[in-house]
Amino acid sequence: MIDPLKNLPGYALRRASSSMMTAFNNRLSPLGVSSTEASTLLMIKSNTGMTQSDLGRSLGIKRANMAPLIGRLDDKGMISRTPVDGRSQGLALTQAGDELAAAIQKVVDVHEAQLIARLPVVARATFIEALSALWD
Amino acid sequence: MIDPLKNLPGYALRRASSSMMTAFNNRLSPLGVSSTEASTLLMIKSNTGMTQSDLGRSLGIKRANMAPLIGRLDDKGMISRTPVDGRSQGLALTQAGDELAAAIQKVVDVHEAQLIARLPVVARATFIEALSALWD
DNA sequence: TATTGTTATACTCTATAACTATA
DNA sequence: TATAGTTATAGAGTATAACAATA
Numbered sequence: 001m002i003d004p005l006k007n008l009p010g011y012a013l014r015r016a017s018s019s020m021m022t023a024f025n026n027r028l029s030p031l032g033v034s035s036t037e038a039s040t041l042l043m044i045k046s047n048t049g050m051t052q053s054d055l056g057r058s059l060g061i062k063r064a065n066m067a068p069l070i071g072r073l074d075d076k077g078m079i080s081r082t083p084v085d086g087r088s089q090g091l092a093l094t095q096a097g098d099e100l101a102a103a104i105q106k107v108v109d110v111h112e113a114q115l116i117a118r119l120p121v122v123a124r125a126t127f128i129e130a131l132s133a134l135w136d
Numbered sequence: 137m138i139d140p141l142k143n144l145p146g147y148a149l150r151r152a153s154s155s156m157m158t159a160f161n162n163r164l165s166p167l168g169v170s171s172t173e174a175s176t177l178l179m180i181k182s183n184t185g186m187t188q189s190d191l192g193r194s195l196g197i198k199r200a201n202m203a204p205l206i207g208r209l210d211d212k213g214m215i216s217r218t219p220v221d222g223r224s225q226g227l228a229l230t231q232a233g234d235e236l237a238a239a240i241q242k243v244v245d246v247h248e249a250q251l252i253a254r255l256p257v258v259a260r261a262t263f264i265e266a267l268s269a270l271w272d
Numbered sequence: 273t274a275t276t277g278t279t280a281t282a283c284t285c286t287a288t289a290a291c292t293a294t295a
Numbered sequence: 296t297a298t299a300g301t302t303a304t305a306g307a308g309t310a311t312a313a314c315a316a317t318a
Contacts, residue, residue: 017153123266
């Protein structure tokens with residue numbers, strides 16, 4: 001079987017990302033959150049008071065898609081919303097949200113360590129800079 | 137703004153892949169195909185006669201999801217199906233499919249070249265091996 | 273028994289457009 | 296005028312389960 005895609009960085013990027021995201025979501029599933037929810041909670045934890053729009057811009061998620069995401073985390077009791085002015089709300093973690101974020105952080109640490117462990121040693125030093133150059 | 141995700145290879149991988157896939161799909165849109173359809177056509181072109189299940193295994197797409205994908209390409213007149221035995225069919229490109237695949241290949245070449253151009257020079261030699269190690 | 277192709281179905285993420293209320 | 300949050304909606308991709316026909 002000839003594989004005309006195997007030498008293409010763009011294709012390898014997509015397959016690697018897809019594979020790692022599946023693994024990450026599997027690791028997160030006992031916590032009852034998706035990778036998107038997880039990154040949202042970690043971002044709020046590090047930036048208490050940021051708005052939904054701020055979050056969307058940081059995570060590359062459109063405003064229209066932030067609404068149901070934040071609504072879900074609110075329904076689960078993980079975040080609180082406090083009006084900043086008449087149209088925006090500062091986001092913060094509740095105590096349950098903070099505990100969940102701590103559990104998420106542990107999953108992230110394990111996941112990232114195992115990802116790095118799979119990389120050829122010579123690739124490790126430049127890997128993240130290479131990826132960042134493709135979207136930063 | 138503190139970004140707790142920026143130093144994480146897994147997160148950078150997801151963002152880089154997402155950004156590159158959006159760009160790739162935008163480049164393909166004048167041809168009327170998605171990236172998934174494009175990779176399917178290139179794979180069939182290099183492996184005339186392969187079955188749907190073979191394709192699914194090569195591309196990491198489940199059998200159940202191959203059916204509508206192949207059906208769509210058939211409806212568009214891009215592929216032909218020839219019975220191999222009573223249950224499987226060998227896939228081949230039609231002439232229109234072959235011409236489309238050639239156009240796709242040009243888009244791929246431009247896309248991959250521009251992707252590589254964005255990488256730090258020191259990262260280029262190890263980039264694809266690093267990605268392949270995450271799913272191969 | 274295992275495999276191929278198929279259908280039905282559901283979920284997540286993404287995208288655009290349009291609305292309201294506020295700045 | 297521009298921004299924040301929301302709703303509605305549509306599309307792509309992915310997942311599982313089940314089925315008939317065939318190997």
